Amino acid sequence: MSKTLSLTIFALLASLVAPAAAQDIKVGTIFPLSGGAGPDGQTVTNAVKLVVGQLNEKGGLLGRKITVISKDDESTPAVGVSRANEMISEKVDLVIEGWNSPVTLAMQPILARAGIMDITAVSKSDLILSGETNPNAVRINSSNGFDAGVIAKYVVEKLKAKKVAFLTQNDVYGNGFQAAVEAEFKKMNFSGEVTMTEKFAFKDTDFRVQLTNLKSANPDAIIVTNSSNSSGLPAMVEQYRQADIKSTFVGAVGIMLTTVFKVAGDANNGIVSADIFFPDLPPFTSMPSSTAFVAAYTKAYGVAPDKSAALGAAAVQVWAKAVEATKSLDRKTVAAAIRGQAIKDTVFGDVQFLPNGQMQPRYVVFKVIDGKNAKLEAIE
Template identity: 30%
Template sequence: MWAGAVALALVAAAPAVEAQQVVKIAAGVPLTGQLAKQGQEVANAVKLAAEEWNKKGGVLGKKIEVLEADDQGNPQVSVAAAEKVAADAAVLGAVWGITSVTCIPVSDVLDRVNLVLISPGCTNPKVTDRGLKNTNRVCARDDAQGPAGAIFAVQDLKAKKIAVFDDGTTGPKGVADEVEKKAKELGAQPIRYVIRSGDKDFRAILATVPKDVSVIYASLWAPDAALVAKQLPDVGLNVRMIGPDGQFEPVDYVQASGGAAEGNYVSFLVPDLKKIAAATAFTKAFEAKYGPVSSYGPLAY
């Protein structure tokens, strides 16, 4: 629906491409690297939306094509990908980003050529707080999700001491900053830790976590969080984890943890997508074509 809405809004405002018989929607996400599974789900959801609009005759008689742009979750790569998208006169908008570290520079590139950007997963407040008229998102911001996690930890789990992890990048750090701030307001003691995303052994830093921590808030992507969960028992820690939307991933988190993630908590879409009548058709169509819906696909659609 979003892909069609973007194209519909912009075809009338883009006379330069009026003569073309095809309009394009860019899907900018990590298509390679450790976030490729979540990124591919976004691209697949955009393609599904385009296919459905094309069956209805497209937009103003024009066929919609999806242009995949692999940003690899890397800001430098994302800028290069965005420049290619911006140079394509047939592109009328973009569904872009699950990582704020890429969304911010990409939005600057697309703003220069007046291309709309809608993000299904870039949560840092700076993504939309810089006054760019082209930039939008449909996901919860860090300053909503982080405090919610801290409130849950302190008020529901009765946490007194919280180990707060992030990987130093824009999105995860933004959530962790908000968790720390809210935890302090609620009288809990947050202790900050930073890991390097993509490492395979976090036991050295996990061993420095006090044994009396009540809970770990892991503002990390699913593959890293799965390893942390698996390695906690190796350093004598028996503690639950809370994580943001990047861990709403049954394969890369739950399955990859080998069962260690059972009992942990993740904040994301509520209620269950399969229990929402309006989402039934999307879920059925997506899963028939691409397999189980697991993360940012519904928001991209």
């Protein structure tokens, strides 16, 4: 055997026994990146990429770097299913998803059957945590059930409304929220009445017929759901003002995002809503983890982060802390380290997860006082 051939065989054998380089951990994101919710989905995705970048600067997780693969669900369940299958083909270790509840509910069983860890960042339907489609579900955002209690309490105890109407997005998110609010009314022995419900589709931008009907009913409060924060909701707010409706516009929790203020401006003045994150209000201004995120996000993207960005960031943080604690990427193992557990030092501060995977929310109810500059006044 020649010396050259011997060296070749030796090199080949050495390569077979040498340890393979550790592959990157893959994090997938599935959000609307186009259409009416596109700018909001981009905000969540940007926050995920920012926090992943921060982790990589510290060496990644389990000694491995993290890469982000982002896909557009187009706010459509069928597209979401296709994107979930693409993530399976990509062999991702985690999917962070969910702006629209119908899309999340369509994707959950696909990812669960593939054994992929799935964290819902934004979608609110209570069915997401039912355990039927994803027994290891984790959600960062508040749920319809929690939100309903906050809104019902404001309408009954603070506004003291006697006549209430609903302007409801006609899908599992909107209908679920309305049903939850009405259930809260019953628990509170609400002595008033629900006088009218007007419904619309997620992609609608013309609400003049519904608003005309609501103006005629003249309720004390109109409770609104609309998750098309960059298109449908700003149009609704502007048309609401143009119709000169005197009823108080009470927005569902989490719908009054930066995109709404940017488009509708001062037409938002007087709107009442609630949310779980504010970059410039207590208690977040005194949380080091929150202020650091706000500063980093603002530096990276030129604007302060809104709640949707905070949810994306927290999803990465919570997952990473569970991975570090368990030294595992296994879905069941990681989910068990989150569900029912306390996670420290997130964008939301120290947080507690309920046994069903829901992060316990802390709310601030507010009124918009300067829509053009997105200035809010805390009510309670």
